[in-house]
Amino acid sequence: MIGTLTVTAAAIRTDDGDLFHLLPPAKHSQVIRMVRDMGYGGPVGGSRQGFLLSDGTFAGRKEAMKVAKSARQVSKTIHNRQLFSEDLW
DSSP: OOOGGEEEEEEETTTOOOEEETTTOOOHHHHHHHHHHHTTOOOOGGEEEEEETEEEEEEEEHHHHHHHHHTTOSSEEEEEEOOHHHHHH
């Protein structure tokens, strides 16, 4: 159920399914910098950017927006349909 979840961190999911995140208030750009510093050279844009949820799963920007709104983590957002880390912290 969406109402029991919260958004906990900005995250990147690689094409291999690896999930990288940093604790808030880290933004996606900081997570990207971290994975690049670790030597990952693959793509990190588009649908690979999303959020870690409180149940440990990854959600894309649209699904994360639904979770954040349901959990009342956001009131005013940059984009109405997609979540950005700036919307949260």
